[in-house]
Amino acid sequence: MSAPTDWATKDFYKVLGVKKDASADEIKKAYRKLARDNHPDSNPGNAQAEERFKAISEAYGVIGNAEKRKQYDEQRSLFGQFKGGFPPGGAGGPGGATYGGGVDFDLSDLLGGIFGGGGGTRGGGGRRRQAQPRRGDDLETEATISFRQAVEGATVPLRLTSDEPCTICHGTGAKPGTVPKVCSNCQGSGMQTSASGGVFAMTEPCSVCRGRGLIVEHPCDLCGGSGRAPSSRTINVKIPAGVKDGQRIKIRGKGAKGDAGAPAGDLYLIVHVEGDERFGRKGDDLTVTVPLPFDDAVLGGEVSAPTIDGPTVTLKVPAGTPNGRTFRARGKGGTRRDGSRGDLLVTVEVQVPSKPSDEMRAAVEAYRTARTGATS
Numbered sequence: 001m002s003a004p005t006d007w008a009t010k011d012f013y014k015v016l017g018v019k020k021d022a023s024a025d026e027i028k029k030a031y032r033k034l035a036r037d038n039h040p041d042s043n044p045g046n047a048q049a050e051e052r053f054k055a056i057s058e059a060y061g062v063i064g065n066a067e068k069r070k071q072y073d074e075q076r077s078l079f080g081q082f083k084g085g086f087p088p089g090g091a092g093g094p095g096g097a098t099y100g101g102g103v104d105f106d107l108s109d110l111l112g113g114i115f116g117g118g119g120g121t122r123g124g125g126g127r128r129r130q131a132q133p134r135r136g137d138d139l140e141t142e143a144t145i146s147f148r149q150a151v152e153g154a155t156v157p158l159r160l161t162s163d164e165p166c167t168i169c170h171g172t173g174a175k176p177g178t179v180p181k182v183c184s185n186c187q188g189s190g191m192q193t194s195a196s197g198g199v200f201a202m203t204e205p206c207s208v209c210r211g212r213g214l215i216v217e218h219p220c221d222l223c224g225g226s227g228r229a230p231s232s233r234t235i236n237v238k239i240p241a242g243v244k245d246g247q248r249i250k251i252r253g254k255g256a257k258g259d260a261g262a263p264a265g266d267l268y269l270i271v272h273v274e275g276d277e278r279f280g281r282k283g284d285d286l287t288v289t290v291p292l293p294f295d296d297a298v299l300g301g302e303v304s305a306p307t308i309d310g311p312t313v314t315l316k317v318p319a320g321t322p323n324g325r326t327f328r329a330r331g332k333g334g335t336r337r338d339g340s341r342g343d344l345l346v347t348v349e350v351q352v353p354s355k356p357s358d359e360m361r362a363a364v365e366a367y368r369t370a371r372t373g374a375t376s
Helices: 004-009 012-016 024-038 047-063 066-079 107-115 147-152 294-299 358-375
Strands: 096-099 103-106 139-145 154-165 191-195 201-205 228-239 248-251 267-273 280-282 285-293 301-305 313-317 326-329 344-351
Touching: 012 024, 012 047, 024 047, 047 066, 139 154, 139 228, 147 154, 147 267, 228 267, 285 294, 285 301, 294 301, 294 344, 301 344, 313 326, 313 344
Parallel strands: 139 267, 285 344
Antiparallel strands: 096 103, 154 228, 191 201, 248 267, 280 285, 301 313, 326 344
């Protein structure tokens, strides 16, 4: 006799040659005829007849029984809603199947919950689901770096404090010399099942052990039975070039350690960037303002501007340059994430002498005379 988990892949009505709404008498009559025709005693040495006889007996054992027929019909109705029906024998291993949308699940687990068969998290004789290792928590911290570190990138030390597997009980939560016991409510699965009013059963973390599957009778003095305790450590984190003030960086695997070999969580670092007296930022470019003598603005000349990495850059200024004009020094800005360099945007600020000398005053008065004479 097949288990309930095999029923979804077999059409017992077709095996007996009857309709799905056939009466109990019609099913019985069809079975007797087929069984007589295919009985091994009537077909000695006929392996095909023997296999047909087994299939006929299996089909009648299910739909010939009122209670089993009801379960079978419910199961066929439930799974018949999945796109593509039922591939013979399932997929993905014994009892497994893949249905519409490419969703894989364990058929025996689902049907065990419905019919009390071999799957499920609770119940007599069923296999017990093992409690899954718990991934470490994600952590968040902050770091303040200089303007230059933000532009060029930097490696900074971070002090982290988090709850991690207890160093005394090694994550069991039990006092040394004792061991936790299996939770009697969930049988160690960490999950409990509640009926939803239909053929489906809802699973949720066990309310007694809170999903751990274990009960600690003698708690560890350090962690109080939780299996986790505060721990501090220092790590070095590489901050990429071009990071912005307030930017949140994800660093995989640097969060709290996981339980029972599970992976660590992630670390989220919020970066604060200090200001700089000389430089500013505009996208991937740096900005700087430099003084431009009045005569150079009128007659043309050169201006020197500092760069973030030290050496100055010299730019030519054409005659008649107005105050506030910006010049671009390509490749003299900060480092981008891809390793290339941004530009340095140099804005000139025309300088007017506050206390001109006699010679300077005379030169300006001559300029005024020439200007007014030219316009009169």
